[in-house]
Amino acid sequence: MPELPEVEVVKRSLESSIQNLFIKRVKINEVNLRYKISHSKLTKLTGLKIKKIERRSKFLLFFFNKPIVMLVHLGMTGKFFFINQKNKKFKTSFYYNLNLEKDIKHDRVIIFFKNKQRLIYNDVRKFGFIKFLQLSNYKENFHLNNLGPEPLGGNFNQNYFKSYINNRSRFVKDILMDQRFVAGLGNIYANEILFSSKIKPTRKVKTLKDNEIKKIIFFTKKILKNSIKFGGSSIKDFSSINGKKGNFQQNFKVYGRKDQICSNSDCNSYIIKLNLSNRASFYCPKCQK
DNA sequence: CGGGACTCCTGAGGGC
DNA sequence: TGCCCTCAGGAGTCCC
Numbered sequence: 614m615p616e617l618p619e620v621e622v623v624k625r626s627l628e629s630s631i632q633n634l635f636i637k638r639v640k641i642n643e644v645n646l647r648y649k650i651s652h653s654k655l656t657k658l659t660g661l662k663i664k665k666i667e668r669r670s671k672f673l674l675f676f677f678n679k680p681i682v683m684l685v686h687l688g689m690t691g692k693f694f695f696i697n698q699k700n701k702k703f704k705t706s707f708y709y710n711l712n713l714e715k716d717i718k719h720d721r722v723i724i725f726f727k728n729k730q731r732l733i734y735n736d737v738r739k740f741g742f743i744k745f746l747q748l749s750n751y752k753e754n755f756h757l758n759n760l761g762p763e764p765l766g767g768n769f770n771q772n773y774f775k776s777y778i779n780n781r782s783r784f785v786k787d788i789l790m791d792q793r794f795v796a797g798l799g800n801i802y803a804n805e806i807l808f809s810s811k812i813k814p815t816r817k818v819k820t821l822k823d824n825e826i827k828k829i830i831f832f833t834k835k836i837l838k839n840s841i842k843f844g845g846s847s848i849k850d851f852s853s854i855n856g857k858k859g860n861f862q863q864n865f866k867v868y869g870r871k872d873q874i875c876s877n878s879d880c881n882s883y884i885i886k887l888n889l890s891n892r893a894s895f896y897c898p899k900c901q902k
Numbered sequence: 903c904g905g906g907a908c909t910c911c912t913g914a915g916g917g918c
Numbered sequence: 919t920g921c922c923c924t925c926a927g928g929a930g931t932c933c934c
Contacts, residue, residue: 616927647910647929671928689928690912719912738911740928783904792929799927849914851927868927890906893925 615687617671617764617797618840619851619859623693624668626854627732630695635662635727643721647688647742650722654745658683658724670760670796680748684756688740690719695854699729711856737850760796764833769795774826778818785821786814787890789829798833800892801846801868806832808867813901814887814894839864867895875900 615623636658644650658677665676675683685691696707708714722734722743734743746754761777762768777794788794789803798806807814810828812821821829845851845859848869852858866876871886875897882899 619927645911686928688911689926715913736911737913738926738928740911781903787905790928801927846927849926891908892928 615671615691615845615851616799616802617668618802618837618861619845620668620671620673620687620797621841622845622853622859623687624666624673626695627666627673627693630697630854631663631726631730631732632666633662633664634730636660636724637727638725640723640725641721642723643739646721646736646739647686648744650743651745654681655722655743657681669757670763670792671799672756674751676748682746682748682751684742684744684746684751684754685734686742686756688736688738688742690737690850691741692735692850692852693854694733694735694856696731696733704731704733707856711852713856716850732854759793761792761794762796764795764797765837769830769833771823771826771830774830775823778821780819782817782819784814784889785812785816785818785829786894788818789833790890790892795833797837801848801865802833802836802840804868804895805836805866808896808901809836811901814889814896816902867897870895 639655639658641650641652641655644652661677661679663675664678667674671686673685696704708717716735719735719737720733721736724732752758762773778788786803786807789798789806790800806829809832810825812825812829840846840861843859843861843864844853844857846861847858848862867884870884873884875882875884877900880897880899882897884895885898887894
């Protein structure tokens, strides 16, 4: 579900809510996520203080006052809920107030803090995961050590892009979604970036002209930043840790718009949907070359 | 190296 | 009400 902007929104709200809190107890309702949760490692969080939260690509990293790192990936439906209430029944009313009562059964892990607040990891499809790494070498973990540059960073630039695609014949959309090339884009934003750049998802990267690469880089940064500003995209069930939905989906220009008229005012074509590498791809046959 | 098919899992929505 | 099918913000593996 969540791509870079959504994970960034979660990271920022976690920072302002659970940073510096002490963990009192951890409850595991389901160990079988994408990878089996280590019960012993998770319960060792008891007594620790959360010192820092970082985002890398679509991963969240939690740092503590001990040399361990908790690595979390939200998969398609992973969510955190922060419950800022000491009343025992508040969890139920929190879900009910947000019309999420049917989601209660997908609470997989609950972290209770000493101040009686709690953080819930909720994940319908269980494609997310929670892993524990050593602080001294966590960057060498295979999830992290093959990642490309952050799309919003300076390393994602014209020179990098050109040298990477060097004569490769892959589809441009596939490469944008390849975390080894650039880390954090997913299906929605890859579609949106290519629409704004006026490039067809099926263009082979080696045919991209300099000015087209420039446009892709420009719109990648612009669209991601804009989405973060809007609180991310909530097409089905993404929400931040207070249950608040994002609003960037209102700004989608192609994603999910099959058979609808192109959003460029001077175009009267209809948006086409096709399957590329098993993922839905949307584009305007007239505007995107 | 690359493409394509398939996998994990659960729920929503459409057609009949 | 139910059944069956397809689809979903991800990403890993296996086979050719």
